[in-house]
Amino acid sequence: MKRFVLLLLLILTGSIVFAQEVKVNDNVYEIKKDLIFINDVDVTNTLSEEEKSKILAAFEQKKLDMAKAKLSKEKIDKAEKAQERAEKQQKKAEKKQKKAEKEMKQKVKAQTNYDKAIKTYEDATTKYEKLKKKGKLSPIDEEKWLEKIEKLNSKIEKTKAKLK
Template sequence: MKYYIILLFLAFSFSSFAQKVEKDGKTYEVKKEKIFLNGEDVTETLNLEDKQTILKKAAAISEELKMKEKAEKAAKKLEKENKKAEKAQKKAEKAQKKAEKELKKREKLQKNFDRAQNNLENAQSKYEKLKKRGKLSPVDEGKWLEKIEKLTEKVEKAKKKL
């Protein structure tokens, strides 16, 4: 692709040095106010009117080439800006996905914390009920206290992660 662009610029640069103008079925070549026909300088042999007409046409062609070159530069600049904008958009999308992922992670951690806290509260209330009724043996009471301790540790871990 780069080679094609370089080739294109070379073609434009060669054509910008000499403009070819057709008048009366003949192709004249204009280089810096000199008019050539078949490689020979015919500037002095042409009458003033023909000379001015050919020079005006050459100037118009030269101006047209300049306009095309400006348009190409503008198009390249626009393409570059579009690429920049696409890059920025991709970056923004990536940041948004990262933020969404972080939000989901936080929600999951909050859910785990709430669940652990709820389990702890349920176990504590059940333990208190059984203790009040006197239905706990010393072995069962040790198991319940151990269970409550583990649940408390889970709540603390979930709180730290959150």
């Protein structure tokens, strides 16, 4: 929508610049170089010096207004470009932040999993030692416990690797 409005403004400004028409005292004058025309008829010599100066002054004022309009359009364009750059930078920063948050979440989860694996390993080792001390382990049970403890140890190694 903004681009459409700017394009329309540019077209209107361009048509005004090339027309070089000035309206003074309900008459529309067209200026070409130093000649003044009404309806494609040269009236430069028929106008008084005062009228000529009025028309040329109005023409110069119109040129100034158009220059100001062009300058303000350029400022608007620059401001829009700056705003677009700022929006892109903001989106980039938001994306970076989301990525950082995701990484932090993953690190926290990995730490939690690591802590859980260590606790499970320690609990299993403690229970195995108790049962072994009391002599309540058969050779098959002892083999199962050692296998379980080895699996828990490998789980610790895996979670530790994910921490890094």
